[in-house]
Amino acid sequence: MASTEHNRRELANGIRALSMDAVQRANSGHPGAPMGMADIAEVLWRDFLRHNPQQPDWIDRDRFVLSNGHGSMLLYSLLHLSGYDLSVDDLKNFRQLHSRTPGHPEYGYTSGVETTTGPLGQGLTNAVGMALAEKMLAGKFNRPGHDVIDHYTYVFAGDGCLMEGVSHEACSLAGTLGLGKLITFYDNNSISIDGDVSGWYTEDVNKRFEAYGWQVIGPIDGHDPAAIKAAIEQARADTSRPSLINCRTVIGWGSPKMAGTSAVHGAPLGDDEIAATREELGWQYGPFEIPAEHYQAWDARQSGERLVQEWQQAFAAYREAYPELAAELERRMRGELPANWQQVVDEALDKFGKAKKDATRKSSQAVLDHIGPQLPELLGGSADLTGSNNTWWSGCQQVSADSPDGNYIFYGVREFAMTAIMNGVALHGGWIPYGGTFLIFSDYARNAVRMAALMKQRTILVYTHDSIGLGEDGPTHQPIEQLNSLRMIPNLEVWRPCDAQETAGAWAAAIERRSGPTAMALSRQGMEPQARSADQVKAIARGGYVLSDASSAPELVLLATGSEVELAQAAAEQLKAAGRSVRVVSMPCVERFQAQDSAYRSEVLPAGVPRLSIEAGSTGLWQGLVGDNGAAMGIDGFGESAPGPQLYEYFGLTVDNVVATAQRLLA
Secondary structure (H helix, E strand, O other): OOOOOOOHHHHHHHHHHHHHHHHHHHHHOHHHHHHHHHHHHHHHHHHHHOOOOOOOOOOOEEEEOOOOHHHHHHHHHHHHOOOOOOOOHHHHHHOOOOOOOOOOOOOOOOOOOOOOOOOOOOOEEEEEEEHHHHHHHHHHHHEEEEOOOOOEEEEEEHHHHHHHHHHHHHHHHHHOOOOOOOOEEEEEEOEEEEEHHOOOOOHHHHHHHHHHHHEEEEEEEEEOHHHHHHHHHHHHOOOOOOOEEEEOOOOOOOOOOOOOOOHHHHOOOOOOHHHHHHHOOOOOOOOOOOOOHHHHHHHOOOHHHHHHHHHHHHHHHHHOOOHHHHHHHHHHHHHOOOHHHHHHHHHHHHHOOOOOEEHHHHHHHHHHHHHHHHHHHEEEEOOOHHHHHHOOOOOOOOOOOOOOOEEEOOOOOOOOHHHEEEEHHHHHHHOOOEEEEHHHHHHHOHOOOHHHHHHOOOOOEEEOOHHHHHOOOOOOOOOOOHHHHHHOOOOOOEOOOOHHHHHHHHHHHHOOOOOOEEEEHHHHHHEEOOOHHHHHHHHHHOOEEEEOOOOOOOOOOEEEEEOOOHHHHHHHHHHOOOOEEEEEEEEEOOEEEEEEEEHHHHOOOOOOOEEEOOOOOOOHHHHHOOOOOOOOEEEOOOOOOOOOOHHHHHOOHHHHHHHHHHHHOOO
């Protein structure tokens, strides 16, 4: 089928038909955005997008992100039509249990979905991370005549995405970093769920993005294929800055009664309106019916295979010229750690077993100095707290628009964007991102942390100033509920190490973990190093272990994390001197410990023995771990402004108070 304007419209109408049919069959969904953006999608996917449906993980593919993820049937239609492993039956099963076409695109469910989207603004922010990863990999690995990393990141985003604050954070940084292969299509239809956005969204979007340093194109007619194609060509011609293509569209385009209204945003059209829309579009086919010539025109399998073959030939020449670089790029894109990684970890655990008293945030920096030179894929950063988070190590180099081959990003005061950008970097591949802020500000980033866990991405969240121990900054900066709040996120591991050796163990666990993100809660205050046997050092990786024990069967277990382990050890010594049989368990990672087999958990925490947990934070989740015959010491109100040691005294986190509480349990 030739790409005349008429035939282009016919091909785009296939997206509209599939979208309204799937939403109608599910009796829920969002037909408006797919119908409104179908013309843009047709031009982008058929004329520009470099991808291979038969090899969706090809390293140098273009990335496509549907940030307004509620319009998921647009993406599912595109994947189905262009030849991905997504059948008509999958489309018919839209929004059903265990479907490959869930209500919002979900990474890992559907071949070709690059990231989970739905929380507006985050898909666009993930895309900033993908474009950043591409630019940095190109800076690291490309050589003259060998551009083995050379692809674009395309984003569809609506009014809602641009209203969300995270889009401001991310797009500002994207302009500063000169992410010229990031191209965003703004679906400017002026409609959201509540209706015409003119009552609450009147900013000049073009001027806003120009101020960010973006190339801004349009407004263009988002239903004119020639205008769309020309805009994309203009965007691609300038790789010095990201591009925004402002596309004027009509939501629900083709629906006689509902187009241009909020009625088509998030509800089925209904049988009568679907019939009227078919007539309006001249679409003479039944539900889920696409003519063979349309499939032929959309099919990207053969062209995609040619693209991959051409790239493989180019990469073979690159491998011949630069064998070590080629092997390193392939290893990193597979997500594999260096061959000597276990030796690096063993050396770190041994080295930091001899460390002196220090804050774990500083121990973390020392660990990075040890492992960083052996782990070139490590990409650091901080949300304007580099010196406080201690995330910069001696081998760091700043990433900038002109120097993309660095390994450290100054994110500015953008905790949410930092985390969502790291998710995009991890999704792209080739990097293991970590980023720092104060633990209290994890609340700003929480939804991006949740998305990392949902997508099972290897992002590392460095949270320092983990308790009232930070002192004089007061309750606005003292985390209380944050530790347990983070522990409630499925698939997130939270580590709160008690000294340098546990900090080394936490970093090893985070880097080795390929099934989800890791948060590290690190102290401002100094931590006394704890003595461990070789078996105890190995047990750090299990999340919880016996640190010191009684000479006979324990009659009480003191259970602690972080700075409170030192407190538990001192209290245990007093209790032992009084003739009590006490065990101290260090539990740097509750989630890792709970994932151990029941035999190990029972060995560490024997049944029937009272337990006293000690942590400078909320006690809620500890209640379930200590049981009815135990107690949880902590803080269930907000902090105060004073030096850290005074606060520990004020809130009762003292050796004397631990001893007194333990004696009550033993009475």
